[in-house]
Amino acid sequence: MEQSIIYVIAKSGKPLMPTKNRKKVWYWLRKGLARLVSCEPFTIQLRFETSSYTQAVTAGVDTGSQTVGVAAITNAEVVFQAEVHLRTDVSLKLTQRRQYRRTRRRRKIRYRAARFANRCRKPAWLPPSLHSKAQATIKAAQQVATLLPVRQIKVEIGSFDTQKMQDPETEGIQYQQGQLQGYLIREYLLTKWQRQCAYCQKSGVKLQVEHLTPKSRGGSDRASNLVIACEACNVRKGNRTAAEFGYPYLQAQARVPLKDAAHVSSIKTAVVNKLQEQFGAEHVAITSGYETKYQRIQVLDLPKSHTNDAIAIACEIGEEVKQGGHVYQVRCIPRGNYQLYNGKHSEHRVWAPQKVKGWKLYEVVEAKGQVGYIGGRRLKGSFVVKALSTGKTIMEVAPSKLVRLARPVHGWMISSATETFISTKEERATSPV
Ligand SMILES: [Zn+2]
Numbered sequence: 001m002e003q004s005i006i007y008v009i010a011k012s013g014k015p016l017m018p019t020k021n022r023k024k025v026w027y028w029l030r031k032g033l034a035r036l037v038s039c040e041p042f043t044i045q046l047r048f049e050t051s052s053y054t055q056a057v058t059a060g061v062d063t064g065s066q067t068v069g070v071a072a073i074t075n076a077e078v079v080f081q082a083e084v085h086l087r088t089d090v091s092l093k094l095t096q097r098r099q100y101r102r103t104r105r106r107r108k109i110r111y112r113a114a115r116f117a118n119r120c121r122k123p124a125w126l127p128p129s130l131h132s133k134a135q136a137t138i139k140a141a142q143q144v145a146t147l148l149p150v151r152q153i154k155v156e157i158g159s160f161d162t163q164k165m166q167d168p169e170t171e172g173i174q175y176q177q178g179q180l181q182g183y184l185i186r187e188y189l190l191t192k193w194q195r196q197c198a199y200c201q202k203s204g205v206k207l208q209v210e211h212l213t214p215k216s217r218g219g220s221d222r223a224s225n226l227v228i229a230c231e232a233c234n235v236r237k238g239n240r241t242a243a244e245f246g247y248p249y250l251q252a253q254a255r256v257p258l259k260d261a262a263h264v265s266s267i268k269t270a271v272v273n274k275l276q277e278q279f280g281a282e283h284v285a286i287t288s289g290y291e292t293k294y295q296r297i298q299v300l301d302l303p304k305s306h307t308n309d310a311i312a313i314a315c316e317i318g319e320e321v322k323q324g325g326h327v328y329q330v331r332c333i334p335r336g337n338y339q340l341y342n343g344k345h346s347e348h349r350v351w352a353p354q355k356v357k358g359w360k361l362y363e364v365v366e367a368k369g370q371v372g373y374i375g376g377r378r379l380k381g382s383f384v385v386k387a388l389s390t391g392k393t394i395m396e397v398a399p400s401k402l403v404r405l406a407r408p409v410h411g412w413m414i415s416s417a418t419e420t421f422i423s424t425k426e427e428r429a430t431s432p433v
Contacts, residue, residue: 004020004042004325004326004416005018005019005020005041005042005079005080005324005325006018006019006020006021006022006025006042006043006044007041007042007043007044007080007147007148008043008044008045008046009037009043009044009045009046009146009147010045010046010050010052011045011046011047011048011049011050012052013045014052014149015054015145015146015147015148015149015150016046016050016052016054016149017054017055017074017148017149018079018080018147018148025044028044028046029044032047033046033047033048034046034047035047038409039406040328040364040405040406040414040415040416041080041147041328041414041416043147054149055074055075055149056074056149056151056152057072057073057074057079057148057149057150057151058072058073058074058150058151058152058153058154058314058315059071059072059073059080059141059144059145059148059150059152059153059154059314060072060073060153060154060155060156060309060310060311060312060313060314060315061137061140061141061153061154061155061156061271061310061313062156062292062306062307062309062310062313063137063155063156063267063268063271064086064306065086065133065267066085066086066088067083067084067085067086067306068083068084068086068136068137068140068306069081069082069083069084069305069306069307069308069309069310070082070083070084070140070141070143070144070307070310071307071310071311071313071314072144072147072148072150072314073311073314073315073321074148076319076320076321076322077321077322077324078311078321078322078323078324078325079148079324079325080144080147080148080325080328081307081310081311081325081326081327081328082140082144082307082327082328082329082330082414083305083306083307083327083328083329083330083389084136084137084140084330084331084332084412085329085330085331085332085388085389085391086132086133086136086137086332087132087133087136087332087333087334088129089334090128090129090132091127091128091129093334094128094129101114109347124270124273126266126267126270130266130267130270131270132332133267134267134270134271134274136332136412137267137271138271138274138275138278139410139411139412140330141153141275142278143410145279150279150283151283152283152284152285153275153279153283153284153285154284154285154286154287154313154314155268155271155272155275155284155285155286155287155313156268156286156287156288156289156292156309156313157268157269157272157286157287157288158268158288158289159187159190159191159288159289159290160184160187160188160191160288160289160290161184161288161290174220174221174222175209175221175222175223175226176221177209178298179294180290180291180294180298180317183290183291183293183294184288184290185209185223185226186209186290187288187289187290187293188223188258189209189223189226189227189228190207190228191258192223192228192258193227193228195207195228196228197228197229197230197233198210198227198228198229198247198250199229199230199233199237199245199247199250200230200232200233202230205230205231206230206231207228207229207230208228208229208230208231208234209226209227209228210226210227210228210229210233210234210237211225211226212225212226212227212241212242212250212251212254213225213241213242213251214239214240214241216239217239217241219241223254223257224254224255225254226254227242227250227254272284272286287313291317292309292312292313293312294317295312295313295315295317295318295319296308296309296311296312299312299315299317299318299319299320300312300315300320300321302323307327311323326416327416328414328415328416329388329389329414329415329416330412330413330414331362331373331388331391331412331413332411332412333361333362333408333411333412333413335411337350337352356377356383356399357399358399359374359377359383359399359402360374360407360408361374361375361376361377362374362375362408362413363404363406363407363408363413364388364404364405364406364407364408364413364414364415365385365402365403365404365405366402366403366405367385367395367397367401367402367403368395368397368401370385370394370395371388371405371415372385372386372387372388372394372395373385373386373388373413373415374386374402375391375393378396381398381399382396382397382398382399383396383397383398383399383402384396385397385402388413388415
């Protein structure tokens with residue numbers, strides 16, 4: 001079994017370097033030289049003064065709309081990795097609240113004046129659903145900074161960098177498979193051709209970089225000679241040019257460079273701005289998706305997952321790191337039930353108690369050898385246990401069968417469950433023969 005990493009916090013509250021020396025940690029805890037801060041992730045605070053010498057820890061954040069990957073690296077070793085599953089119910093809850101208020105206004109009961117026309121939006125306003133996601137991403141980065149002496153936070157923004165491309169169509173960088181530049185051009189082409197096959201417009205399949213005029217017939221590796229195609233079209237086209245294949249207009253289309261490619265989502269900008277505010281602009285770095293992909297596939301040789309992407313983001317290009325530790329599963333939860341009355345017609349207070357048979361919602365539990373969290377409590381007495389990584393119902397069991405692993409803290413639940421979620425197979429940059 002892999003040795004787990006124990007996070008250490010100095011007497012002053014500042015994070016120190018983590019340790020794997022369990023014996024020493026148990027000794028400290030037994031002698032009262034340290035106190036336990038949290039079990040998940042296992043963190044202790046020292047009660048005696050030590051030298052506050054720390055090494056540089058780099059954290060990588062892979063932003064996403066459903067899942068955020070977070071990883072921290074020091075001395076070419078991964079010391080923290082977590083998958084943060086964001087809330088997806090925010091807009092639904094707001095719709096529900098709006099409807100409740102609307103129906104109440106139509107009836108002669110508890111009334112809340114309509115104030116939607118009496119509100120202004122601040123400059124950096126985000127819709128509530130995105131705001132919650134951005135906040136959770138920032139919180140995850142802060143969480144790492146409380147466990148480890150993080151010097152630099154890296155965030156991926158956009159899939160490629162137009163500034164590094166200069167003039168991709170005419171001169172300079174050429175496409176070569178498996179190279180950093182190759183990944184850059186590939187991401188560029190994917191955006192330019194809207195991530196679909198240039199011939200059959202199919203999307204959601206494995207896409208390859210394809211030469212309009214084949215290399216064997218003198219076609220160049222420049223972006224103006226390249227399109228994105230599915231494997232079937234690529235094979236069917238074979239050694240013909242695009243015009244011979246029946247797509248004469250593609251060559252002209254390929255010569256037009258992509259304008260305004262650096263589209264960055266509002267949530268990523270918000271995350272970067274907030275992190276720069278809190279950690280200082282010099283401690284926040286920005287990377288591009290093609291660099292992450294190159295680093296993950298060519299250097300680290302890791303499968304696609306949110307944490308592996310975060311590891312690749314945290315690395316320097318070409319840096320090899322040792323994998324280590326569990327992947328923590330983190331799930332964001334509502335801070336409380338703000339619904340006061342049952343249903344939209346009811347004037348009865350919500351009766352659901354905080355605890356049922358001593359159990360609260362969102363406690364991490366083990367039952368029948370599986371790890372999950374309490375997602376619901378049924379009237380008939382059974383509890384619904386859901387998976388931490390997917391949020392799907394695993395089983396319904398009697399509360400007497402449950403074993404408590406962790407309670408929700410700081411608005412999320414954390415578990416070091418060993419199951420890691422690996423998404424579908426990787427599409428690799430391939431070039432036609
Ligand atoms: Zn096709």
